[in-house]
Amino acid sequence: MIRVEHINKTFQVARRNSGISEAFKALFHKEYECVKALDDISFTIDEGEMVGYIGPNGAGKSSTIKILSGILTPDSGSCQINGRTPWKERIAHVRDIGVVFGQRSQLWWDVPVIDSFELLRDIYSIPMKKFKENLDELVTLLNLEEIIKTPARQLSLGQRMRCEIGASLIHSPKILFLDEPTIGLDAVSKIAVRNFILDMNKRHKTTVILTTHDMQDIEALTRRIILIGKGKILMDGDLESMKKGSSVDEVVVELYKKYEI
Numbered sequence: 001m002i003r004v005e006h007i008n009k010t011f012q013v014a015r016r017n018s019g020i021s022e023a024f025k026a027l028f029h030k031e032y033e034c035v036k037a038l039d040d041i042s043f044t045i046d047e048g049e050m051v052g053y054i055g056p057n058g059a060g061k062s063s064t065i066k067i068l069s070g071i072l073t074p075d076s077g078s079c080q081i082n083g084r085t086p087w088k089e090r091i092a093h094v095r096d097i098g099v100v101f102g103q104r105s106q107l108w109w110d111v112p113v114i115d116s117f118e119l120l121r122d123i124y125s126i127p128m129k130k131f132k133e134n135l136d137e138l139v140t141l142l143n144l145e146e147i148i149k150t151p152a153r154q155l156s157l158g159q160r161m162r163c164e165i166g167a168s169l170i171h172s173p174k175i176l177f178l179d180e181p182t183i184g185l186d187a188v189s190k191i192a193v194r195n196f197i198l199d200m201n202k203r204h205k206t207t208v209i210l211t212t213h214d215m216q217d218i219e220a221l222t223r224r225i226i227l228i229g230k231g232k233i234l235m236d237g238d239l240e241s242m243k244k245g246s247s248v249d250e251v252v253v254e255l256y257k258k259y260e261i
Protein backbone atom coordinates (compact mmCIF):
# COMPACT_ATOMS: atom_id res chain seq x y z
CA MET A 1 0.00 0.00 0.00
CA ILE A 2 1.27 3.48 -0.92
CA ARG A 3 -0.06 6.37 1.13
CA VAL A 4 1.03 9.90 0.27
CA GLU A 5 -0.28 12.75 2.44
CA HIS A 6 0.13 16.49 1.97
CA ILE A 7 3.58 16.35 0.37
CA ASN A 8 5.20 19.69 -0.52
CA LYS A 9 8.48 20.22 -2.32
CA THR A 10 10.06 23.52 -3.31
CA PHE A 11 13.28 23.96 -5.28
CA GLN A 12 15.49 27.04 -5.21
CA VAL A 13 16.61 27.95 -8.69
CA ALA A 14 19.37 30.52 -9.36
CA ARG A 15 18.22 33.25 -11.76
CA ARG A 16 20.12 35.98 -13.59
CA ASN A 17 19.68 38.11 -16.67
CA SER A 18 21.85 37.50 -19.71
CA GLY A 19 25.05 39.44 -20.41
CA ILE A 20 28.58 39.68 -19.03
CA SER A 21 27.83 42.41 -16.48
CA GLU A 22 24.96 40.34 -15.07
CA ALA A 23 27.25 37.30 -14.88
CA PHE A 24 29.81 39.43 -12.99
CA LYS A 25 27.15 40.73 -10.57
CA ALA A 26 25.99 37.16 -9.97
CA LEU A 27 29.47 36.27 -8.69
CA PHE A 28 28.83 38.47 -5.65
CA HIS A 29 25.09 38.36 -5.33
CA LYS A 30 23.08 35.36 -6.42
CA GLU A 31 19.35 35.74 -6.84
CA TYR A 32 17.12 32.75 -6.27
CA GLU A 33 13.60 31.98 -7.20
CA CYS A 34 11.46 29.35 -5.50
CA VAL A 35 9.76 26.79 -7.71
CA LYS A 36 6.92 24.92 -6.03
CA ALA A 37 7.30 21.50 -7.65
CA LEU A 38 4.75 19.73 -5.42
CA ASP A 39 1.91 21.45 -3.67
CA ASP A 40 -0.01 19.45 -1.07
CA ILE A 41 0.01 16.13 -2.93
CA SER A 42 -2.08 13.28 -1.49
CA PHE A 43 -3.15 9.89 -2.88
CA THR A 44 -3.23 6.22 -1.99
CA ILE A 45 -2.46 3.24 -4.23
CA ASP A 46 -3.38 -0.31 -3.32
CA GLU A 47 -1.23 -3.39 -3.73
CA GLY A 48 -1.38 -4.76 -7.28
CA GLU A 49 -2.89 -1.57 -8.75
CA MET A 50 -1.56 -0.05 -11.98
CA VAL A 51 -1.89 3.72 -12.03
CA GLY A 52 -1.10 6.27 -14.73
CA TYR A 53 0.44 9.45 -13.30
CA ILE A 54 0.05 12.06 -15.99
CA GLY A 55 0.52 15.78 -16.51
CA PRO A 56 2.30 18.26 -18.78
CA ASN A 57 6.06 19.00 -18.74
CA GLY A 58 7.19 20.40 -15.41
CA ALA A 59 3.98 19.31 -13.64
CA GLY A 60 5.83 17.45 -10.85
CA LYS A 61 5.67 13.80 -11.98
CA SER A 62 9.37 12.98 -11.70
CA SER A 63 9.66 14.85 -8.41
CA THR A 64 6.86 12.66 -7.03
CA ILE A 65 8.53 9.46 -8.27
CA LYS A 66 11.85 10.57 -6.76
CA ILE A 67 10.16 11.12 -3.39
CA LEU A 68 8.39 7.75 -3.58
CA SER A 69 11.71 6.05 -4.42
CA GLY A 70 13.51 7.77 -1.53
CA ILE A 71 15.90 9.78 -3.75
CA LEU A 72 14.36 13.11 -2.76
CA THR A 73 13.17 14.36 0.65
CA PRO A 74 10.04 16.50 0.66
CA ASP A 75 9.81 19.77 2.63
CA SER A 76 6.74 18.51 4.47
CA GLY A 77 4.09 15.82 4.36
CA SER A 78 4.27 12.08 4.82
CA CYS A 79 4.62 9.02 2.64
CA GLN A 80 4.31 5.42 3.76
CA ILE A 81 5.12 2.59 1.38
CA ASN A 82 4.62 -0.86 2.85
CA GLY A 83 4.91 0.75 6.26
CA ARG A 84 8.15 2.63 5.54
CA THR A 85 9.07 6.23 4.88
CA PRO A 86 11.13 6.00 1.66
CA TRP A 87 13.69 8.75 2.34
CA LYS A 88 14.23 7.66 5.97
CA GLU A 89 14.54 3.91 5.42
CA ARG A 90 16.15 3.89 2.01
CA ILE A 91 18.09 0.65 2.21
CA ALA A 92 15.10 -1.45 3.28
CA HIS A 93 12.84 0.47 0.91
CA VAL A 94 14.89 -0.09 -2.26
CA ARG A 95 14.52 -3.84 -1.83
CA ASP A 96 10.78 -3.39 -2.30
CA ILE A 97 10.89 -1.18 -5.37
CA GLY A 98 12.08 -1.25 -8.95
CA VAL A 99 12.62 1.99 -10.84
CA VAL A 100 12.98 2.64 -14.55
CA PHE A 101 13.78 6.17 -15.68
CA GLY A 102 13.34 5.98 -19.46
CA GLN A 103 15.90 8.73 -20.00
CA ARG A 104 18.56 7.36 -17.68
CA SER A 105 20.33 4.02 -17.43
CA GLN A 106 20.91 1.86 -14.38
CA LEU A 107 23.06 -0.59 -16.34
CA TRP A 108 26.84 -0.41 -16.19
CA TRP A 109 27.66 0.98 -19.60
CA ASP A 110 30.80 -0.90 -20.61
CA VAL A 111 30.14 -4.38 -19.27
CA PRO A 112 27.85 -7.09 -20.66
CA VAL A 113 24.31 -6.74 -19.36
CA ILE A 114 24.56 -10.06 -17.51
CA ASP A 115 27.40 -8.56 -15.40
CA SER A 116 25.08 -5.73 -14.37
CA PHE A 117 22.50 -8.32 -13.35
CA GLU A 118 25.16 -10.17 -11.32
CA LEU A 119 26.17 -6.92 -9.62
CA LEU A 120 22.55 -6.29 -8.73
CA ARG A 121 22.40 -9.79 -7.25
CA ASP A 122 25.22 -8.77 -4.90
CA ILE A 123 23.74 -5.37 -4.12
CA TYR A 124 20.36 -6.84 -3.19
CA SER A 125 21.87 -10.06 -1.72
CA ILE A 126 19.51 -12.18 -3.81
CA PRO A 127 19.93 -15.90 -3.01
CA MET A 128 21.40 -17.74 -6.02
CA LYS A 129 18.35 -19.97 -6.54
CA LYS A 130 15.95 -17.02 -6.55
CA PHE A 131 18.32 -15.06 -8.84
CA LYS A 132 18.42 -17.90 -11.36
CA GLU A 133 14.63 -18.29 -11.32
CA ASN A 134 14.09 -14.55 -11.81
CA LEU A 135 16.76 -14.32 -14.48
CA ASP A 136 15.24 -17.22 -16.43
CA GLU A 137 11.80 -15.68 -16.26
CA LEU A 138 13.01 -12.21 -17.31
CA VAL A 139 15.22 -13.53 -20.11
CA THR A 140 12.29 -15.49 -21.53
CA LEU A 141 9.59 -12.88 -21.16
CA LEU A 142 11.73 -9.94 -22.28
CA ASN A 143 13.50 -11.93 -24.96
CA LEU A 144 16.98 -11.10 -23.64
CA GLU A 145 18.77 -14.30 -24.69
CA GLU A 146 20.51 -12.72 -27.69
CA ILE A 147 21.52 -9.46 -26.02
CA ILE A 148 22.39 -10.28 -22.43
CA LYS A 149 26.07 -10.85 -23.18
CA THR A 150 26.44 -7.52 -25.01
CA PRO A 151 27.66 -4.35 -23.25
CA ALA A 152 24.80 -1.91 -22.63
CA ARG A 153 26.41 0.82 -24.74
CA GLN A 154 26.24 -1.38 -27.86
CA LEU A 155 22.50 -2.03 -27.58
CA SER A 156 19.76 -0.24 -29.48
CA LEU A 157 17.37 1.85 -27.39
CA GLY A 158 14.64 -0.80 -27.50
CA GLN A 159 17.05 -3.59 -26.56
CA ARG A 160 18.49 -1.50 -23.74
CA MET A 161 15.05 -0.66 -22.40
CA ARG A 162 14.14 -4.35 -22.21
CA CYS A 163 17.34 -4.90 -20.20
CA GLU A 164 16.61 -1.87 -17.97
CA ILE A 165 13.18 -3.26 -17.15
CA GLY A 166 14.71 -6.68 -16.47
CA ALA A 167 17.30 -5.08 -14.17
CA SER A 168 14.61 -3.20 -12.26
CA LEU A 169 12.77 -6.46 -11.54
CA ILE A 170 15.64 -8.87 -10.82
CA HIS A 171 15.13 -8.60 -7.04
CA SER A 172 11.33 -9.27 -7.30
CA PRO A 173 10.21 -5.84 -6.09
CA LYS A 174 6.58 -5.45 -5.04
CA ILE A 175 6.36 -2.00 -6.59
CA LEU A 176 7.57 -0.76 -9.95
CA PHE A 177 7.98 2.93 -10.82
CA LEU A 178 8.15 3.54 -14.53
CA ASP A 179 9.07 7.03 -15.69
CA GLU A 180 8.51 7.19 -19.46
CA PRO A 181 9.49 3.56 -20.09
CA THR A 182 8.61 3.59 -23.80
CA ILE A 183 10.16 6.93 -24.74
CA GLY A 184 11.79 6.69 -28.17
CA LEU A 185 10.80 3.05 -28.76
CA ASP A 186 9.37 1.78 -32.06
CA ALA A 187 5.85 0.36 -32.18
CA VAL A 188 6.94 -3.28 -31.84
CA SER A 189 9.18 -2.58 -28.84
CA LYS A 190 6.49 -0.47 -27.18
CA ILE A 191 3.96 -3.27 -27.46
CA ALA A 192 6.50 -5.80 -26.13
CA VAL A 193 7.23 -3.61 -23.11
CA ARG A 194 3.50 -3.01 -22.43
CA ASN A 195 2.67 -6.72 -22.69
CA PHE A 196 5.50 -7.57 -20.36
CA ILE A 197 4.34 -5.08 -17.71
CA LEU A 198 0.78 -6.41 -17.93
CA ASP A 199 2.09 -9.93 -17.55
CA MET A 200 4.23 -9.08 -14.50
CA ASN A 201 1.29 -7.39 -12.85
CA LYS A 202 -0.87 -10.45 -13.46
CA ARG A 203 1.74 -13.01 -12.38
CA HIS A 204 3.19 -11.27 -9.33
CA LYS A 205 0.59 -8.61 -8.45
CA THR A 206 3.33 -6.00 -8.91
CA THR A 207 2.04 -2.51 -8.16
CA VAL A 208 2.90 -0.21 -11.09
CA ILE A 209 3.03 3.57 -11.19
CA LEU A 210 3.56 4.80 -14.69
CA THR A 211 4.39 8.33 -15.77
CA THR A 212 4.31 8.96 -19.47
CA HIS A 213 3.31 11.38 -22.19
CA ASP A 214 2.32 8.40 -24.35
CA MET A 215 -1.40 8.00 -23.91
CA GLN A 216 -1.36 4.61 -25.64
CA ASP A 217 0.79 3.38 -22.72
CA ILE A 218 -1.86 4.66 -20.35
CA GLU A 219 -4.69 3.09 -22.33
CA ALA A 220 -2.91 -0.27 -22.55
CA LEU A 221 -1.83 -0.45 -18.92
CA THR A 222 -3.95 1.49 -16.51
CA ARG A 223 -7.57 2.05 -15.61
CA ARG A 224 -6.94 4.70 -13.02
CA ILE A 225 -5.27 8.00 -13.82
CA ILE A 226 -3.99 10.65 -11.47
CA LEU A 227 -3.60 14.05 -13.14
CA ILE A 228 -1.00 16.48 -11.80
CA GLY A 229 -0.58 20.06 -12.99
CA LYS A 230 1.59 22.87 -11.57
CA GLY A 231 2.42 20.61 -8.63
CA LYS A 232 -1.19 19.93 -7.61
CA ILE A 233 -3.26 16.77 -7.96
CA LEU A 234 -6.14 17.90 -10.13
CA MET A 235 -8.00 14.68 -10.73
CA ASP A 236 -7.94 11.04 -9.72
CA GLY A 237 -10.34 8.76 -11.52
CA ASP A 238 -11.28 5.97 -13.84
CA LEU A 239 -10.16 6.42 -17.44
CA GLU A 240 -12.97 4.37 -19.04
CA SER A 241 -15.69 6.43 -17.41
CA MET A 242 -14.07 9.62 -18.75
CA LYS A 243 -13.75 8.42 -22.33
CA LYS A 244 -17.40 8.27 -23.37
CA GLY A 245 -16.52 7.41 -26.96
CA SER A 246 -13.48 9.72 -27.29
CA SER A 247 -9.87 8.63 -27.56
CA VAL A 248 -7.48 8.84 -24.57
CA ASP A 249 -5.60 11.66 -26.32
CA GLU A 250 -8.85 13.62 -26.60
CA VAL A 251 -9.68 12.97 -22.95
CA VAL A 252 -6.26 14.26 -21.91
CA VAL A 253 -6.49 17.36 -24.11
CA GLU A 254 -9.90 18.10 -22.56
CA LEU A 255 -8.49 17.64 -19.05
CA TYR A 256 -5.52 19.92 -19.76
CA LYS A 257 -7.94 22.54 -21.12
CA LYS A 258 -10.36 22.18 -18.23
CA TYR A 259 -7.63 22.64 -15.62
CA GLU A 260 -5.69 25.21 -17.68
CA ILE A 261 -2.39 23.37 -17.45
Ligand SMILES: Nc1ncnc2c1ncn2[C@@H]1O[C@H](COP(=O)(O)OP(=O)(O)OP(=O)(O)O)[C@@H](O)[C@H]1O
Pocket (backbone or CB within 6 Å): 011, 012, 013, 035, 036, 037, 055, 056, 057, 058, 059, 060, 061, 062, 063, 064
Ligand atom coordinates in the same frame (compact mmCIF):
# COMPACT_ATOMS: atom_id res chain seq x y z
N1 LIG B 1 16.64 19.48 -9.07
C1 LIG B 1 15.83 20.49 -9.37
N2 LIG B 1 16.23 21.76 -9.17
C2 LIG B 1 15.43 22.80 -9.43
N3 LIG B 1 14.18 22.69 -9.93
C3 LIG B 1 13.73 21.44 -10.18
C4 LIG B 1 14.52 20.28 -9.92
N4 LIG B 1 13.80 19.17 -10.24
C5 LIG B 1 12.61 19.63 -10.70
N5 LIG B 1 12.57 20.98 -10.66
C6 LIG B 1 11.43 21.83 -11.05
O1 LIG B 1 10.27 21.30 -10.46
C7 LIG B 1 9.17 21.34 -11.37
C8 LIG B 1 8.62 19.93 -11.57
O2 LIG B 1 9.59 19.16 -12.29
P1 LIG B 1 9.41 17.60 -12.60
O3 LIG B 1 10.69 17.13 -13.22
O4 LIG B 1 8.93 16.91 -11.39
O5 LIG B 1 8.26 17.64 -13.70
P2 LIG B 1 7.71 16.49 -14.68
O6 LIG B 1 6.22 16.53 -14.54
O7 LIG B 1 8.39 15.21 -14.41
O8 LIG B 1 8.12 17.07 -16.10
P3 LIG B 1 8.50 16.32 -17.50
O9 LIG B 1 7.23 15.75 -18.04
O10 LIG B 1 9.01 17.47 -18.32
O11 LIG B 1 9.56 15.30 -17.18
C9 LIG B 1 9.69 22.00 -12.64
O12 LIG B 1 9.37 23.37 -12.59
C10 LIG B 1 11.19 21.79 -12.56
O13 LIG B 1 11.88 22.82 -13.20
